[in-house]
Amino acid sequence: xPLIENGRIGEDAWSFIPDGEPVPNDRxxxxxxxxxxxxxxxxxGRNAKLGVRxxxxxxxxxxxxxxxxxxxxxxxxxxxxxxxxxSTARELRERYGYTGEIRAVGHVIPDQYLYLVRTxxxxxxxxxxxxxxxxxxxxxxxxxxxxxxxDDTAPLSLLRRKLKVG
Amino acid sequence: xxxxxxGARAGIYHYDEIDRQFVAExxxxxxxxxxxxxSGELTEEEFKPVRxxxxxxxxxxxxxxxxxVPYGVMSATQLRKLAAIGRKYDRGYGHFTTRQNLxxxxxxxxxxxAILHELAEVDxxxxxxxxxxxxxxxxxxxxxxxxxxxxxGRVYAEILRQWTTMHPEFTYLPRKFKIAxxxxxxxxxAVRIHxxxxxARRNDKGxxxxxxxxxxxxxxxPFVGKLVREWVAQEDFVAYLEAILRVYNQYGRRDxxxxxxxxxxxxxxxxxxxxxxxxEEFARLRGPKYRLDPEIVEGVRQHFAPPxxxxxxxHSEALERAKAADxxxxxxxxxxxxxxxxxxxxxxxxxxKPAGGIPGDATCDQMDLVADLAxxxxxxxxxxxxxxxxxxxxxxxxxxxDLWKRLDEAGLGSANAGLIGDIIACPGLDYCALANARAxxxxxxxxxxxxxxxxxxxxxxxxxxxxxCINACGHHHVGAIGILGVxxxxxxYYQITVGGDPTLTTAIGDILGPAVTETEAVDxxxxxxxxxxxxxxxxxxxxxxxxxxxxxxxxxxxxxAAD
Amino acid sequence: MSAxxxxxxxxxxxxxxxxxxxxxxxxxxxxxRWVESFAEAALFQRAEADGVxxxxxxxxxxxxxxxxxxxxxxxxxxxxxxxxxxRERIRTAGPTVxxxxxxxxx
Ligand code: HEM
Ligand code: SF4
Numbered sequence: 001x002p003l004i005e006n007g008r009i010g011e012d013a014w015s016f017i018p019d020g021e022p023v024p025n026d027r028x029x030x031x032x033x034x035x036x037x038x039x040x041x042x043x044x045g046r047n048a049k050l051g052v053r054x055x056x057x058x059x060x061x062x063x064x065x066x067x068x069x070x071x072x073x074x075x076x077x078x079x080x081x082x083x084x085x086x087s088t089a090r091e092l093r094e095r096y097g098y099t100g101e102i103r104a105v106g107h108v109i110p111d112q113y114l115y116l117v118r119t120x121x122x123x124x125x126x127x128x129x130x131x132x133x134x135x136x137x138x139x140x141x142x143x144x145x146x147x148x149x150x151d152d153t154a155p156l157s158l159l160r161r162k163l164k165v166g
Numbered sequence: 167x168x169x170x171x172x173g174a175r176a177g178i179y180h181y182d183e184i185d186r187q188f189v190a191e192x193x194x195x196x197x198x199x200x201x202x203x204x205s206g207e208l209t210e211e212e213f214k215p216v217r218x219x220x221x222x223x224x225x226x227x228x229x230x231x232x233x234x235v236p237y238g239v240m241s242a243t244q245l246r247k248l249a250a251i252g253r254k255y256d257r258g259y260g261h262f263t264t265r266q267n268l269x270x271x272x273x274x275x276x277x278x279x280a281i282l283h284e285l286a287e288v289d290x291x292x293x294x295x296x297x298x299x300x301x302x303x304x305x306x307x308x309x310x311x312x313x314x315x316x317x318x319g320r321v322y323a324e325i326l327r328q329w330t331t332m333h334p335e336f337t338y339l340p341r342k343f344k345i346a347x348x349x350x351x352x353x354x355x356a357v358r359i360h361x362x363x364x365x366a367r368r369n370d371k372g373x374x375x376x377x378x379x380x381x382x383x384x385x386x387x388p389f390v391g392k393l394v395r396e397w398v399a400q401e402d403f404v405a406y407l408e409a410i411l412r413v414y415n416q417y418g419r420r421d422x423x424x425x426x427x428x429x430x431x432x433x434x435x436x437x438x439x440x441x442x443x444x445x446e447e448f449a450r451l452r453g454p455k456y457r458l459d460p461e462i463v464e465g466v467r468q469h470f471a472p473p474x475x476x477x478x479x480x481h482s483e484a485l486e487r488a489k490a491a492d493x494x495x496x497x498x499x500x501x502x503x504x505x506x507x508x509x510x511x512x513x514x515x516x517x518x519k520p521a522g523g524i525p526g527d528a529t530c531d532q533m534d535l536v537a538d539l540a541x542x543x544x545x546x547x548x549x550x551x552x553x554x555x556x557x558x559x560x561x562x563x564x565x566x567x568d569l570w571k572r573l574d575e576a577g578l579g580s581a582n583a584g585l586i587g588d589i590i591a592c593p594g595l596d597y598c599a600l601a602n603a604r605a606x607x608x609x610x611x612x613x614x615x616x617x618x619x620x621x622x623x624x625x626x627x628x629x630x631x632x633x634x635c636i637n638a639c640g641h642h643h644v645g646a647i648g649i650l651g652v653x654x655x656x657x658x659y660y661q662i663t664v665g666g667d668p669t670l671t672t673a674i675g676d677i678l679g680p681a682v683t684e685t686e687a688v689d690x691x692x693x694x695x696x697x698x699x700x701x702x703x704x705x706x707x708x709x710x711x712x713x714x715x716x717x718x719x720x721x722x723x724x725x726x727a728a729d
Numbered sequence: 730m731s732a733x734x735x736x737x738x739x740x741x742x743x744x745x746x747x748x749x750x751x752x753x754x755x756x757x758x759x760x761x762r763w764v765e766s767f768a769e770a771a772l773f774q775r776a777e778a779d780g781v782x783x784x785x786x787x788x789x790x791x792x793x794x795x796x797x798x799x800x801x802x803x804x805x806x807x808x809x810x811x812x813x814x815x816r817e818r819i820r821t822a823g824p825t826v827x828x829x830x831x832x833x834x835x
Binding site: 059080081082083084086087088090091095109111112114115116118119131134137141142143144145146147148 | 184187188191192194195198199202207208212215216298328329330331332333334335336337338339412415416420450455456
């Protein structure tokens with residue numbers, strides 16, 4: 001599936017390994033949160049990067065204690081209308097200080113891309129056949145924000161201001 | 167863009183470059199979204215939340231477009247534009263709603279980008295008037311004018327408007343989210359039936375702060391908002407709301423649309439646990455990032471500086487003369503005019519409820535007239551109320567008679583604010599795709615039955631509120647008399663409730679008995695009124711108080727006696 | 730067979746949608762064409778309605794022509810087919826409180 005990063009289709013270095021399949025040791029992989037819970041000891045001493053995939057109902061707090069083990073957290077959107085993931089990402093960044101990659105997976109649409117970026121996501125797994133132009137536009141068509149968010153570390157001095165685009 | 171600045175003296179928020187650019191960008195964005203939908207790139211399922219976020223519903227006959235009137239306040243210029251749009255793209259009228267907004271009923275999807283573009287010319291839009299986001303914040307329609315005002319709710323409603331606009335985290339909430347603010351002693355904003363209701367107050371140092379009521383709402387399971395925190399200081403205002411929304415976004419139910427509102431979360435978690443979650447989140451958010459800077463508040467407040475009132479004596483000879491000469495005017499004055507904080511001025515309610523008329527509907531010609539009158543008599547500014555009327559908030563007492571004559575000629579002079587003719591009715595089955603029964607014809611029949619202004623005065627304060635289905639857009643739960651349309655095997659029936667109260671003493675009405683037909687409903691309302699008049703202790707006792715004293719029995723007996 | 734003849738055979742169904750681009754209420758007419766007037770709507774036997782509906786839905790989604798597509802019941806009154814429910818009668822005519830608007834005004 002195409003990976004969207006910085007408004008463009010990018011290379012995906014990661015692969016998701018479904019539960020039950022052997023986990024390769026020589027390349028970055030994403031495993032499910034459930035597998036992590038069940039087999040965490042098995043990942044002791046692993047050198048290649050590890051990522052974890054949270055179902056939409058699994059909130060940031062569930063993985064908070066283990067965040068230093070993961071270079072990537074994939075947050076699932078069961079339906080694009082289910083916006084819990086926006087809070088999950090924001091909590092990962094603001095509350096738990098996570099600095100690795102946060103990836104949106106599942107059902108998201110280009111019209112949500114700016115919201116994703118502003119709540120701390122770094123990449124999005126888009127559906128096959130998606131229109132890349134719509135993703136690129138999504139980051140530039142609205143350049144104003146009315147509230148602080150992840151893209152902005154200054155204190156809330158003014159409600160209205162321009163977003164730094166790009 | 168062909169930008170027309172609203173009247174400089176109007177007490178409304180004036181857009182700056184950034185606000186304007188934002189709205190222009192959103193219009194363009196929607197234009198492309200419509201193109202993507204028409205080309206098939208977006209499915210209907212994907213497009214629906216996008217169009218809803220821009221106020222566009224699909225209704226029975228066409229699309230419906232809901233225009234945001236932030237906290238119900240607008241300028242004459244803006245109203246004139248609404249009239250022009252109604253003529254050009256709709257059928258020459260609009261419907262003012264209980265959410266202090268305006269709806270058009272006959273809109274074409276393909277026209278919508280052009281309409282939004284025209285709205286942007288007068289700093290208006292339809293953003294977040296629908297969808298599972300934070301909706302238009304509502305407030306007291308007498309804001310900035312009422313004698314009993316303690317805090318100007320517009321300032322905080324505007325801060326919330328900005329803060330919630332395209333909020334990246336809270337635009338795909340479990341369900342819609344409605345906030346109301348009241349800054350006066352009497353609550354004219356029905357705060358406790360909102361997801362978050364804010365009572366703005368002052369402490370003994372004169373600083374503004376807020377009581378937070380959470381989890382109110384009507385619909386299938388009505389709840390009265392519960393007090394979550396008595397005092398939130400101004401600087402924590404945004405942080406506290408952010409905390410509430412984050413708890414809601416994470417824990418609110420998404421498995422069942424009927425259980426997705428925050429009222430159900432508060433109910434299921436219990437007030438204590440809910441409050442604890444919010445307080446925990448709040449404690450963490452309380453840092454500098456979310457602190458509401460007094461400078462911002464001051465900056466916004468300047469937009470709402472009082473208009474240049476003249477120094478007038480409070481007593482108006484002209485008014486007294488007109489009152490003595492014209493009894494119909496005297497009646498309107500008693501019923502539709504409220505006290506203003508500036509001497510010599512008054513607050514006038516323009517009733518959109520002529521006897522036998524459609525509650526909340528106004529023709530484009532009427533809108534133009536009201537815009538003219540607002541310019542002439544009220545510093546070019548007007549308000550929409552949550553009972554579907556309009557308000558000119560700053561009218562010189564000397565000019566009230568002129569104002570009323572012009573209104574009366576145009577069918578806008580009904581003297582029924584707060585009386586039995588001042589009925590709220592949702593669009594019901596005549597327009598709404600979700601309806602079970604019609605609401606408007608019943609409102610028309612009742613207001614025609616009680617058309618006599620003297621009879622209405624004799625009955626006194628009595629709110630009738632009608633909804634065409636359990637979603638309760640017509641607030642029937644909190645009507646002194648509430649009427650809910652139901653469908654019984656293809657026939658419209660109406661269920662009557664009594665004892666609801668939308669003010670701070672919020673109460674949900676009780677069902678009086680089995681549902682009745684439309685004709686029976688009109689007779690039943692008359693019977694209820696008769697029983698009330700027969701039982702009340704003197705002119706002073708309001709319907710709800712008599713009801714409390716004598717209970718349901720005498721009312722039930724009269725209505726259902728024949729069965 | 731005309732709409733009128735077919736409705737005599739018992740409970741019938743018509744298929745309706747709102748046209749995507751302007752929201753106008755439309756009905757599936759003869760030959761799979763969308764028509765604006767209920768009088769020109771094709772009527773289907775209960776049993777066949779499901780299949781026709783599924784087909785119309787798929788076609789409308791492909792062609793971006795209509796949304797909110799569903800079938801509704803039609804009964805006969807004084808020899809004329811009419812929608813069985815008040816809701817559908819209002820959709821085919823217009824608001825009962827504004828006889829100057831909607832299809833009834835045309
Ligand atoms: C005509 C199209 C409309 C549709 C499809 C619609 C839909 C709904 C729905 C589904 C609810 C229930 C929400 C819930 O309980 O979760 C609701 C509630 C409500 N709507 Fe509407 N509505 C419409 C028109 C209006 C109008 C015209 C008004 C104002 C007059 C309005 C104001 C409200 C209010 C005040 C509530 C109840 C308060 C609450 O949110 O609990 N709606 N609406
Ligand atoms: S109460 Fe029901 S019928 Fe009335 S507008 Fe709301 S959804 Fe429609």
